Amino acid sequence: MILTHVVACSENRVIGAAGDIPPWHLDEDMKFFRDTTKGHIMIMGRKTFDSFKGKALPNRYHIVITRDPSQKHFASTEKSPVVFVASLEEAVEHAKLHTDKWGDEVFIIGGGEIYKQALEKGLTDKILLTLVHRHFEGDTFYPQIDEKVFRQVARRDVQTPIPFSFLTYIKN
Numbered sequence: 001m002i003l004t005h006v007v008a009c010s011e012n013r014v015i016g017a018a019g020d021i022p023p024w025h026l027d028e029d030m031k032f033f034r035d036t037t038k039g040h041i042m043i044m045g046r047k048t049f050d051s052f053k054g055k056a057l058p059n060r061y062h063i064v065i066t067r068d069p070s071q072k073h074f075a076s077t078e079k080s081p082v083v084f085v086a087s088l089e090e091a092v093e094h095a096k097l098h099t100d101k102w103g104d105e106v107f108i109i110g111g112g113e114i115y116k117q118a119l120e121k122g123l124t125d126k127i128l129l130t131l132v133h134r135h136f137e138g139d140t141f142y143p144q145i146d147e148k149v150f151r152q153v154a155r156r157d158v159q160t161p162i163p164f165s166f167l168t169y170i171k172n
């Protein structure tokens, strides 16, 4: 299994503001996120799942981390399953049961708490980082990438509507 972060952050590492993503409105990045995760398993924190406002994303298997999974219920469907687990480790173990159907690359899609724990616990093989070349206000952050642990292997720059870059890092 490959554990891959998909994340968009500003130059000052902001990924979220008041429970939502910052107002950078990057259609190309949204499309990149949809195309990348379609048909795959996504691991996320409960607050990120809440930011979907009650709508699971179509054709994706959602694993949601919360400290009290027994209290969480969601009417999931076969096309968009949603399960709740109590830790990142449990999320990874659960994902392993479903890679045959949903693919070997499993995406960690945030938010700040979950990205940080995944990096600290060594549960990250690859990072797909959209770096927005502006400063944004916010309350949730993506950690600095340790270049001793990860190396950048690809970069594509985009100029509109504001400059940003698609960066790919893999573990050394």
Ligand SMILES: NC(=O)c1ccc[n+]([C@@H]2O[C@H](COP(=O)([O-])OP(=O)(O)OC[C@H]3O[C@@H](n4cnc5c(N)ncnc54)[C@H](OP(=O)(O)O)[C@@H]3O)[C@@H](O)[C@H]2O)c1
Residues within 6 Å of the ligand: 006, 007, 008, 009, 014, 015, 016, 017, 018, 019, 020, 021, 022, 044, 045, 046, 047, 048, 049, 051, 065, 066, 067, 068, 086, 087, 088, 109, 110, 111, 112, 113, 114, 115, 117, 140
């Ligand atoms: N720009 C991006 O790429 C991007 C991507 C994703 C999210 N975001 C933004 O990031 C923000 C959300 O991030 P966040 O850091 O506030 O929250 P989060 O990581 O999405 O979720 C935090 C929640 O996860 C659960 N959790 C965390 N660690 C746990 C552990 N060790 N064991 C069990 N449960 C655990 C807890 O849920 P309970 O409280 O239910 O116990 C905790 O409140 C939003 O603003 C969102 O829009 C941005």
